[in-house]
Amino acid sequence: MKVLVPLKRVADPDNANKVKVTADGKKVETTGLEWKPNPFDEYAVETALRLTEDGTKPKTRAGEVVVVTFGPKECEITLRAMLATGADRAIRVEAEDDQLDGWLVARALKKLVEQEKPDLVLLGKQAVDGDTNQVGQILAELLGWPMATSAAMIKEDGEALLVGREVDGGVINLKVRLPAVVTVDLRIVAPASVYSKLTKADFKYNEGVRFAPLPAIMQAKKKPMAVLKLADLATDTALRIQYPRFEPPKGRAAGKKVKDVAELVDKLKNEAKVL
């Protein structure tokens, strides 16, 4: 199976307080930010690796995992990290962060999918910066491919995938014919969430994403990294989403302790005015 994993770097979600807005409020200040791969995209890469291997032999890839990102040269660091964990090759589409929106990325990805011809496009369910949750869905629509979002379980089943989606009250199981677009949720990296045809049903993965062994880190710099121009993948690069102004969220006031229920009711009624 050939899997294409589009991924995005985001400002380190564990250090969100470092995100600053420029003085004119026009954009988010990106200098000095520590970048991390979007966690859901990391899960998508882990899922792609699990789908292209026998879980007992993770060094041998059955198929191909291609990672792609849109952004400036420094994004190659994120791609190299994915090559080190096991992806076969990487593509960077040259672009600046504020030249992109979900609609443009999805259209460029459609063109890339037509060139690369993967059996599966795996994405994180959303990026944790913009939280727009769009690219996977728009891409599936543009391609006319079957889609499953927020997958918590994937099993390879002949020429299709069995996908479990966690929803309120239970799990919806879908059978998705390939080629397809699937976006993944947090629990996709649980020990018994993803099974390729080669991985036996009683095999259990370690929880979470795998770490890169040192030899793979050393070899990652020799793996192919292609650079494409955004204009080669999308003729219309106008943005549909405009951000007129950014503001940091207001600081939250400290909580208050109340001594009894009567005081609580009084404050809810007269201060918070929610009763």
Next chain:
Amino acid sequence: MTEPNEDSGRQAELDQVRTSVRAICNKHGIDYWRQTDATHAYPEAFMDTMGEAGYLGALIPGAYGGTDAGPAVASVVVEEINRFGGDAAVINAQMAICGTLTRHGTEAQKLRWLPGVATGASRFLTVAATEPDSGADMSKLASSARRDGDDWIIDARKILISLAEYTHAMIVLVKTSEGPTLFLLDMDEVRPHLEIRPIDLISNRHTTTLFIDDLRVPDSMRLGAPGAGLRCLMDGFPVRRVLAAAESIGNARFFFERSLDHATTRRTFGRLIGQNQGVQYPIASVYGKIEAADLMRWDAVRRIEKGASEAGGRSALAKILASEAAWEASRVALTTFGGWGLAGEYHVERKLRDATVFVFNNMLLSYVAERMLGMPKAF
């Protein structure tokens, strides 16, 4: 952490090593180290994981099964383990001690040991050099080897020898008629002639006194030329010092990061303790010292990589500065944590004992004074 002036490709590689080593540390957890310390255990499970992940051969050439990743990567590995709250002593030994073999061993010796060291199947953890009467003065060795036909007969008494109970291969420094000479012993073969007595030390370093009695070895176990023993050991010192510096920077960052976190979350007397100047200023001050030591460490790494002659002096300075920064950071942690700093559950007292092992710098200060400043020889 940002390595100064690194190109972005190399920076990315070192960042990946940090991420990867952190993931391995997280897999075992910090209480793993509390447990190995409390039970004086060898960190076998951790070393197995590091072996599977290819880290043990970081300094071994590819032709012998290693990754040849170099001292920058090796230094980041030990730094991250200590920064996490672990103890990198064993992996430091496994990565670096075989360097003498890589540089001076015969092809047969290298093929015998290095591939196993790279995977972890063979443990190469011990150099037996220091002696009861002469200490670190390795020119006055009492231990000896004398020729007997084609063989050598070794008699040795060595003290403060780390990990001798656990290693499979050991380098021993003895005096021969040609001068100081190294032998590379296979512990399984020589065990009947060995006596190893543990020394109860401040931290879990598996330190021992070692006696070798009337041991006959073939000349094929000699490592390097007869009389060249000290030189063969010393040309590996810049790398060993950089790794000791990186271990100390890891220890220092452990104390610093824990202190910063505690100072900015712990409230007493109605305010954050980090608002108190008596807590705040030492944290700010030691931060500067850690960063300065780290700059010297990366300077030394680059000089080693270039083969520059100043690598010896700069690596000595890096080790001195880093161990002093870690010592000071351990005091800062005690100030910040108060009584909790002495409680096992906060890990400060354990790391404080680990970090103390690195504070003995007199030989290095003497080296700096003599070699870098042209002062009279102190030792």
